[in-house]
Amino acid sequence: MKILVSGAGIAGPTLAYWLLRYGFEPVLVEQAPGIRDTGYIVDFWGLGYDIAERMGSLGQVLDRGYRVREVRFVDAQGAKAGGFPAEVIRRLAGGRFTSLPRGELSRILYETIAGKVETLFSDTIAGFEPREGGVRVRFAREKPRDFDLVIGADGLHSVVRRIAFGPDGMFEKHLGYSVAAFETKGYEPHDELVYVGHTVPGRQVARFALRDDRTVFFFMFRDDFRGSDERGQRAALHRAFGDVGWECPQILAAMDRCDTLYFDRVSQIRMPRWTKGRVALVGDAAFCVSLLAGEGTGLAMAAAYVLAGELDRAAGDHGTAFARYEQCLRDFIGAKQISAERFASWFAPRTEVGLLVRNITSRLLAFSPLAELLIGSSLRDDIVLPDYEP
Numbered sequence: 607m608k609i610l611v612s613g614a615g616i617a618g619p620t621l622a623y624w625l626l627r628y629g630f631e632p633v634l635v636e637q638a639p640g641i642r643d644t645g646y647i648v649d650f651w652g653l654g655y656d657i658a659e660r661m662g663s664l665g666q667v668l669d670r671g672y673r674v675r676e677v678r679f680v681d682a683q684g685a686k687a688g689g690f691p692a693e694v695i696r697r698l699a700g701g702r703f704t705s706l707p708r709g710e711l712s713r714i715l716y717e718t719i720a721g722k723v724e725t726l727f728s729d730t731i732a733g734f735e736p737r738e739g740g741v742r743v744r745f746a747r748e749k750p751r752d753f754d755l756v757i758g759a760d761g762l763h764s765v766v767r768r769i770a771f772g773p774d775g776m777f778e779k780h781l782g783y784s785v786a787a788f789e790t791k792g793y794e795p796h797d798e799l800v801y802v803g804h805t806v807p808g809r810q811v812a813r814f815a816l817r818d819d820r821t822v823f824f825f826m827f828r829d830d831f832r833g834s835d836e837r838g839q840r841a842a843l844h845r846a847f848g849d850v851g852w853e854c855p856q857i858l859a860a861m862d863r864c865d866t867l868y869f870d871r872v873s874q875i876r877m878p879r880w881t882k883g884r885v886a887l888v889g890d891a892a893f894c895v896s897l898l899a900g901e902g903t904g905l906a907m908a909a910a911y912v913l914a915g916e917l918d919r920a921a922g923d924h925g926t927a928f929a930r931y932e933q934c935l936r937d938f939i940g941a942k943q944i945s946a947e948r949f950a951s952w953f954a955p956r957t958e959v960g961l962l963v964r965n966i967t968s969r970l971l972a973f974s975p976l977a978e979l980l981i982g983s984s985l986r987d988d989i990v991l992p993d994y995e996p
C-alpha cells in the first residue's frame with residue numbers, strides 16, 4: 607500500500623518508520639526545504655520516550671538532550687521569586703525524562719528513515735480527490751500521483767485537515783495566548799541547565815542555554831494576535847514585553863537581530879473524528895494539545911505508532927484500522943487536552959495574586975509528596991499502548 611504522509615515534523619517520520627517496518631510504502635511531503643535543528647525546546651518523556659526507545663533512537667535523544675537542573679522564576683530585578691529543582695519532575699517520570707530542541711528530535715526521528723523513504727521537500731499537497739480504490743493527489747510542485755491513503759501529520763495548521771475536513775476555525779480552540787520563540791548565539795548571562803523565566807500578569811518570557819553558546823528564548827502572553835506578517839509579530843512582542851523589566855530590553859534586541867522567529871496562537875484542535883474515507887490525521891493536525899500539555903511530541907508519536915500498528919493488524923483494511931485507532935486514543939487524548947487547558951494559569955497567571963500563588967506553589971514542588979499531589983497525575987499516561995510486534 608502506498609501511503610502519502612504530509613509533514614516531516616514529529617508524527618510524520620515516526621509514522622513513516624513504523625509503516626515501513628510493517629511493509630507499507632510511505633512517501634513523505636514536507637513544505638520546508640529540509641529538517642531544521644533549531645526552534646523551541648521540548649520536554650520529552652512518557653509515551654514518546656517509550657516509542658523512541660522501541661525505534662532504537664533513545665540513545666541519540668539522550669545524547670542531544672539536556673538534564674535541566676532547575677526551573678527558576680525571577681522578578682524584574684532578576685532576584686529569585688519561585689521555582690523548583692527539575693529533579694522532582696524527573697523522579698515523577700520514573701527517571702525517563704529529558705529536554706531537547708524540537709528540531710533536533712525531529713531530525714533524530716527522520717534519520718531512522720532517511721534514504722529509505724521517499725521525501726518530497728519544499729512541496730505541499732494542493733488538493734486531492736477520491737478515485738477508484740485510492741486518492742489522486744495534486745502537489746504544488748510535483749506532478750499528480752495516486753496513493754492508497756493520505757495521512758495529515760502536518761501540524762496545527764494542517765493542509766490535509768483543511769482539504770478533507772474543513773477550515774481551521776471549525777476545529778481550533780484558541781486558549782487566549784500567543785507564543786513565540788527564537789534562538790541566538792553568544793547571549794549573556796548563560797545559566798547552564800537552568801530554565802530562567804520572568805512572569806508578570808498574563809506574560810512570561812524565559813531563556814534556556816543550549817550547547818555551542820546558543821540560547822533559546824520563549825515568550826507567552828495573553829493575546830489574540832492573528833496577523834501572520836513577521837514585522838507585526840515582532841512589534842506585538844515589543845508591545846507585550848517592552849515594559850516588563852528583567853533582561854527584556856536585551857532579549858528584544860536579540861530578537862530583532864534573529865532571522866527566524868517562531869510565532870503562533872496557543873490553540874488546541876478538537877475534532878469529532880480524526881479520519882474520513884481514505885484520509886487520517888495524526889499528532890497536532892488531529893488533536894493538538896498545545897504547549898501547555900508539555901507532551902505534544904510524545905502524543906504525536908503515540909498516535910503515529912498506533913495508526914501504523916492498526917493498519918498492519920487490519921492487513922491494510924483502512925476502515926477497520928482507522929476505527930480502532932480512534933477508539934484506542936480518543937478518550938486518553940481528550941483528558942490530556944482538558945488537563946492542559948487548566949495549566950495556562952501556571953505559565954502566565956492573569957493577576958498579581960495568581961502570580962504570587964504560582965510562585966509559592968512552585969517552591970512547594972521541591973517536596974516530593976506535594977509534587978506528586980500537584981502535578982503527578984498530569985505527568986502520567988493512563989494508557990497501555992498495544993504491542994504490535996509480530
Ligand SMILES: Cc1cc2nc3c(=O)[nH]c(=O)nc-3n(C[C@H](O)[C@H](O)[C@H](O)COP(=O)(O)OP(=O)(O)OC[C@H]3O[C@@H](n4cnc5c(N)ncnc54)[C@H](O)[C@@H]3O)c2cc1C
Nearest residue numbers: 613615616617637648649730760761889890900901902903
Ligand atoms: C513553544 C512550544 C513549546 C512546546 N513544548 C513542548 C514540550 O515541552 N513537550 C512536548 O512534548 N511538546 C511541546 N510542544 C508541542 C509539540 O511541539 C507539538 O505537539 C509537536 O511538535 C507535534 O508534532 P507534529 O508532528 O504533529 O507537528 P509538527 O511538529 O508541527 O510538524 C508538522 C510538520 O508538518 C510540516 N508542514 C506544515 N504544513 C505543511 C504543508 N502544508 N505541507 C507539507 N508539510 C507541512 C511542518 O513544516 C512540520 O515539519 C510545544 C509547542 C510549542 C509551540
